[in-house]
Amino acid sequence: LSFTAVVPAAGIGSRMAADIPKQYLSLGGRTVLEQTLARLLDHPAIGRIIVATAEQDPWFEQLAIARHPRILRVTGGRERADSVLNALAHVETDWVLVHDAARPCLHRLDLDAVLAAGQQPQGAVLACRVRDTMKRGDGEGAISTSVSRDELWHALTPQCFATVPLRQVLSDALAAGCVITDEASAMEWAGFHPRLVEGRADNIKITRPEDLGLAGFFLQQMNE
Ligand code: C5P
Numbered sequence: 026l027s028f029t030a031v032v033p034a035a036g037i038g039s040r041m042a043a044d045i046p047k048q049y050l051s052l053g054g055r056t057v058l059e060q061t062l063a064r065l066l067d068h069p070a071i072g073r074i075i076v077a078t079a080e081q082d083p084w085f086e087q088l089a090i091a092r093h094p095r096i097l098r099v100t101g102g103r104e105r106a107d108s109v110l111n112a113l114a115h116v117e118t119d120w121v122l123v124h125d126a127a128r129p130c131l132h133r134l135d136l137d138a139v140l141a142a143g144q145q146p147q148g149a150v151l152a153c154r155v156r157d158t159m160k161r162g163d164g165e166g167a168i169s170t171s172v173s174r175d176e177l178w179h180a181l182t183p184q185c186f187a188t189v190p191l192r193q194v195l196s197d198a199l200a201a202g203c204v205i206t207d208e209a210s211a212m213e214w215a216g217f218h219p220r221l222v223e224g225r226a227d228n229i230k231i232t233r234p235e236d237l238g239l240a241g242f243f244l245q246q247m248n249e
Contacts, residue, residue: 027070027072027118027119027120027144028070028071028072028118028120028121028122028140028185029071029072029073029074029075029116029117029118029120029121029122029188030065030071030073030074030075030121030122030123030124030183031074031075031077031109031112031113031116031121031122031123031124032058032061032062032065032074032075032076032077032112032123032124032125032126033077033101033105033108033109033112033123033125033126034046034048034058034076034077034078034085034101034108034126035077035078035079035082035100035101035102035105035108036048036079036105036126036127037079038127038232040232040233041231041232041233041234042234043234045084046079046084047127047231047232047237048061048126048127049084050231050237052129052231052237052240052241052244053241053244053245056084056088057126057127057129057231057237057240058076058085058088058090058126059088059090060129060244061124061125061126061127061128061129061131062074062076062090062093062096064129064131064133064136065124065131065136066093066095067133068133068136068137068140070140071122072095072118073095073096073097073116073117073118074095074096074097075096075097075098075099075112075115075116076096076097076098076099076112076126077098077099077100077101077102077108077109077111077112078098078099078100078101079100079101080100080101085098086098097115099111099112099114099115104199104205105205105206106195106198106199106205106206106208106211107199109123109195109208110192110195110196110199113188113191113192113195114192116188116192118188119187119188119189120143120144120185120186120187120188121185121186121187121188121191122139122140122143122183122184122185122186123182123183123184123185123186123208124182124183124184125182125230127230127231127232128181128182128228128229128230128231129231129240129244130227130228130229130240130243130244130247131183131228132224132225132227132228132247135151135222135224135225135228136183138151138222138224139151139183139184139185139222139224140183140185142185142220142222143184143185143186143220144185145220146187146190146217147212147217147218147219147220148184148185148186148187148191148208148209148212148217148219148220149184149185149219149220149221149222150180150181150182150183150184150185150207150208150209150219150220150221150222151181151182151183151184151222151224151228152178152179152180152181152221152222152223152224153178153179153181153223153224153225153226153228154174154177154178154179154223155174155177155178155179156174156226157174158171158174159171159172159173159174159177160172178221179226180207180209181224181228181230182207182230184207184208184209184219186208186212186219190212190215190217191208191211191212194211194212194214194215194217195208195211197215198210198211198214198215199211201214227243227246229243
């Protein structure tokens with residue numbers, strides 16, 4: 026068991042327009058968060074899972090999974106990176122993977138691939154190629170330029186790194202006021218070049234209302 030998993034789940038999901046945060050919405054008979062945790066609990070190389078939830082979160086303790094012996098709950102922070110950093114304080118393994126609570130459709134082969142690629146100093150992230158033509162806007166509703174998609178990727182999670190440098194880099198980047206929307210951006214800021222591990226495009230982050238139906242379909246396919 027060489028990995029600890031960190032699962033940031035302290036967001037409020039404002040783009041979802043729902044009464045409760047997206048990680049607690051129902052998906053395939055369980056909550057989104059339980060689906061996500063099940064993918065991680067299944068993997069033999071992952072020991073403990075540290076879930077960062079909001080301080081005033083009345084939902085997590087109601088889940089049966091909250092009492093799972095391998096799951097530890099910690100309090101998240103203002104931004105996703107604060108939540109991850111709080112959780113990293115409890116990680117005792119040399120390697121850690123960070124996976125969004127809102128990505129329940131993670132396939133086992135993708136998890137295997139990112140864990141294998143991540144055990145080196147640069148770390149690794151699951152990613153998929155951009156398929157649409159990309160445009161840069163001019164800020165006034167028109168196209169400024171087209172951006173070549175040949176080298177563009179969507180950064181997904183899990184993202185896998187050595188624990189000590191990740192902790193240091195995240196804390197330094199936050200102190201420097203960087204905008205950090207994933208762990209790789211903090212590592213890049215510190216001069217690292219994490220590996221891109223090409224993964225499946227159906228590893229979506231539930232963000233908008235229509236994503237829940239899509240995730241339900243992908244999960245059903247996964248179980249067939
Ligand atoms: O907001 P976004 O979709 O990028 O959130 C990605 C993940 O980070 C979600 O699982 C969300 O719950 C989590 N998050 C967090 N703490 C915050 C904001 C988001 O753990 N302050």
